[in-house]
Amino acid sequence: MNIAVFSDSKQIASSFTHLQEKKGFTLSVYPCDTLKSRIKELEKSVFIYVDLSLYEEGERVRTLRYLAGRKGLHYGIVDPKGAIKDVALLFFSGASDYIGKELLREGMSTARMKKALLTVQKQLVETKDRALTPVSSALIPSGKSWKEIKSGKEYTFSLMFIELDHHGEFRKNLGEDLINAVTSSFKKLVEKRMVMDGGRIWIWNDFGGLILFPFDGVECAAVLSCFRLMLNRKLIHAEELPCRVPFSFRIVLHIGNTVYRQKGKTGTLVSDSINSIYHLGKKFARPGNFYITKEVFRYIPEKLKPYFLSAGEYEGFAVLRMKLPL
Structure with a gap:
């Protein structure tokens, strides 16, 4: 599965770049200000990570609302400063992954990323095939x-x-x-x-x-x-x-x-x-x-x-x- 990371931080980008060397991953990194212009071409086939570290509070809130409102979008949030106080709300609003400062400090492992992508793929299958369990x-x-x-x-x-x-x-x-x-x-x-x-x-x-x-x-x-x-x-x-x-x-x-x-x-x-x-x-x-x-x-x-x-x-x-x- 393809991964797109929107970040203006070289340090954040480098946390993902080693995945390019692994089979099964295709990684692209874009500046944050290109999110809205690129999202239409990416959202159907790419898992998107958005880095919130350089956003002021108002812009961070608006960005999260924008992502939550995109039907069919599969995305994760990168939050190196721990600015998100209620992580559960991200998932309730449609996010599929959250990467906080502790995980970034430890480093993004291939196994961790595969698990996140398998979850997204499972959601896609369930959306098509799952019947509601009484x-x-x-x-x-x-x-x-x-x-x-x-x-x-x-x-x-x-x-x-x-x-x-x-x-x-x-x-x-x-x-x-x-x-x-x-x-x-x-x-x-x-x-x-x-x-x-x-x-x-x-x-x-x-x-x-x-x-x-x-x-x-x-x-x-x-x-x-x-x-x-x-x-x-x-x-x-x-x-x-x-x-x-x-x-x-x-x-x-x-x-x-x-x-x-x-x-x-x-x-x-x-x-x-x-x-x-x-x-x-x-x-x-x-x-x-x-x-x-x-x-x-x-x-x-x-x-x-x-x-x-x-x-x-x-x-x-x-x-x-x-x-x-x-």
Whole structure:
């Protein structure tokens, strides 16, 4: 597999160049400022590493968002200064590898690189061939409330992804202070409504995040929270946001297993279920819509089932979309 490294650091580039001598690797190194101009020709057949060491915080955030938004892109992050505080978020947003300062200090081994590339190739195969394993075969019900849930243990949760749409328009038409006001208000209203129904914001990053709901193995009550939020979105826009800006959000609801850790302590947490819902939310869900996986559909109230229709499949997951009123 071909590898492209975007870096302005000779030291970083040299960490990869020895791979050119090994069979099975073709390596190219490019300046960071050519990333966007070259990415279209590279993304379908090349694994890309992006070095963040010379980026200021704002540019680093924008670059990560750009990479996360490229459908079909397989990429890794090189972070020699340890600037990324929550590495798990990178994987949830679509990254396939992370190389930090300790690994760079030790040196990139051929075995390590082969493992990373095999993971990418496996993801490509799974996207085409994988069938969704019913969660019921591995249920670890977390109960109806948070009382029995302990940090460090694995449970089955209702996992809700929610994110504001149209990031580009926000950044183009609104100042930083107004963007902060809108995103802050959005987070508060989501938290207020989800807490009422037993949900907790677990991971939040800029325009959205992940909410956990306890799941008792009998019914996915979280679907009612999402349903109400979609039906009331116009009232929310009128009553609770600080200005008249384009307001749209998308939601994905899934049932899956993860080790529970307290909010703010999820930095090294990697879970197939969490990765999957982030991929669905970031790369499949269309603006202004609410989606559920087939697993969720099995556990929602019977009266709600007629309000969902098939939306196809993504990475082996059968997905349904809520019918929206005009």
